[in-house]
Amino acid sequence: MSRPLRATIHLSALRHNLDVARRHAAHSRVLAVIKANGYGHGMLRAARAFAAADGFAVLAVQDAITLREAGFTQEILLLEGFFAPDELPLLAQHRIATVVHARWQLDALLRFPPANDIALWLKANSGMNRLGFQPAEFSAILASLQRSGAKLTLMTHFARADESGGVTGQLSRFNALSRGAELPRSMANSAALLCCPETHADWVRPGIMLYGASPLPQHSAAELGLQPAMTLNSEIIALRNIQAGDEVGYGGAFKAPCDMRVGVVACGYADGYPRHAQNGTPILVSGRRSRIVGRISMDMLTADLSHIPEAHVGSPVTLWGQGLPVEEVAAAAGTLSYELLCAVAQRVPMLERA
Numbered sequence: 643m644s645r646p647l648r649a650t651i652h653l654s655a656l657r658h659n660l661d662v663a664r665r666h667a668a669h670s671r672v673l674a675v676i677k678a679n680g681y682g683h684g685m686l687r688a689a690r691a692f693a694a695a696d697g698f699a700v701l702a703v704q705d706a707i708t709l710r711e712a713g714f715t716q717e718i719l720l721l722e723g724f725f726a727p728d729e730l731p732l733l734a735q736h737r738i739a740t741v742v743h744a745r746w747q748l749d750a751l752l753r754f755p756p757a758n759d760i761a762l763w764l765k766a767n768s769g770m771n772r773l774g775f776q777p778a779e780f781s782a783i784l785a786s787l788q789r790s791g792a793k794l795t796l797m798t799h800f801a802r803a804d805e806s807g808g809v810t811g812q813l814s815r816f817n818a819l820s821r822g823a824e825l826p827r828s829m830a831n832s833a834a835l836l837c838c839p840e841t842h843a844d845w846v847r848p849g850i851m852l853y854g855a856s857p858l859p860q861h862s863a864a865e866l867g868l869q870p871a872m873t874l875n876s877e878i879i880a881l882r883n884i885q886a887g888d889e890v891g892y893g894g895a896f897k898a899p900c901d902m903r904v905g906v907v908a909c910g911y912a913d914g915y916p917r918h919a920q921n922g923t924p925i926l927v928s929g930r931r932s933r934i935v936g937r938i939s940m941d942m943l944t945a946d947l948s949h950i951p952e953a954h955v956g957s958p959v960t961l962w963g964q965g966l967p968v969e970e971v972a973a974a975a976g977t978l979s980y981e982l983l984c985a986v987a988q989r990v991p992m993l994e995r996a
């Protein structure tokens with residue numbers, strides 16, 4: 643018997659979530675964001691499940707080439723642009739589109755004669771102050787690229803799309819910058835796609851929602867019609883009865899208030915489970931809701947089984963996924979579903995289910 647921890651990827655959930663994105667933004671093309679190894683689900687696996695998308699967004703040129711070599715013919719975009727001028731021949735050769743957010747990238751494109759073969763997504767900084775050209779310089783850059791015959795899409799990214807009214811300022815700045823250009827435009831991440839139709843424009847760029855997690859703090863994934871695409875499962879590998887006053891795990895971070903039964907689960911922070919998950923973080927044992935007690939170890943964690951008398955060594959455990967939204971675990975660990983999904987460790991075997 644091998645260690646029982648595994649991540650199961652539900653391919654039908656990935657396809658379903660893409661359909662949800664399409665239904666919300668029926669008049670936009672969908673650029674499925676599969677950066678960070680498809681948010682931890684496997685980049686190629688995600689791309690195959692999202693084969694009906696109009697394009698894919700990744701970070702590394704090597705990932706874009708992997709997609710081309712796997713036969714994908716859609717738009718493929720480097721979401722942060724190229725990182726060095728010597729990547730430009732690869733972009734032209736493999737028909738890879740790139741974000742352009744900095745002067746040095748414009749200079750590199752000018753020095754690369756077939757630059758007009760490369761589709762450019764010109765990025766405006768509309769208020770997030772991370773990547774993108776300032777509004778004051780954007781129009782002149784846009785005009786000169788249009789004169790040179792570049793293939794252009796205009797884009798920006800929201801800092802607060804998950805808050806009510808959070809897109810207003812950036813949306814009006816971006817609308818002002820792109821007005822009259824008659825070029826395709828792209829703004830919306832998952833949160834904006836779901837809550838702000840006025841941001842849909844020509845291309846939406848959903849990420850987290852495609853993996854079945856909610857981008858909106860006030861709505862669960864289920865309320866949004868999304869299905870979790872990853873379930874992290876393990877088993878109970880040891881059980882013990884402890885007495886009131888006994889401590890559990892490193893540092894005695896949990897002290898039993900009464901006599902209890904505690905189970906040890908084969909999953910720890912070296913698997914990507916968040917070490918900062920608090921006492922009380924939800925977990926499913928034999929399909930019933932329980933809570934973590936004590937500190938998360940490298941390879942194990944401990945759960946309260948006092949109210950699950952049928953639990954035994956070998957009982958199934960769900961860390962997150964079907965039956966337990968990853969957002970709930972993330973909240974109890976002071977982080978986001980994004981971080982948990984991306985952080986599942988290489989050593990965790992990944993299975994696919996149709």
Ligand SMILES: *Cc1c(COP(=O)(O)O)cnc(C)c1O
Binds near residue numbers: 721831847848850857
């Ligand atoms: C990651 C990313 C997205 C997707 O964001 P989600 O919140 O996961 O939907 C969209 N656009 C850009 C520029 C990104 O970096």
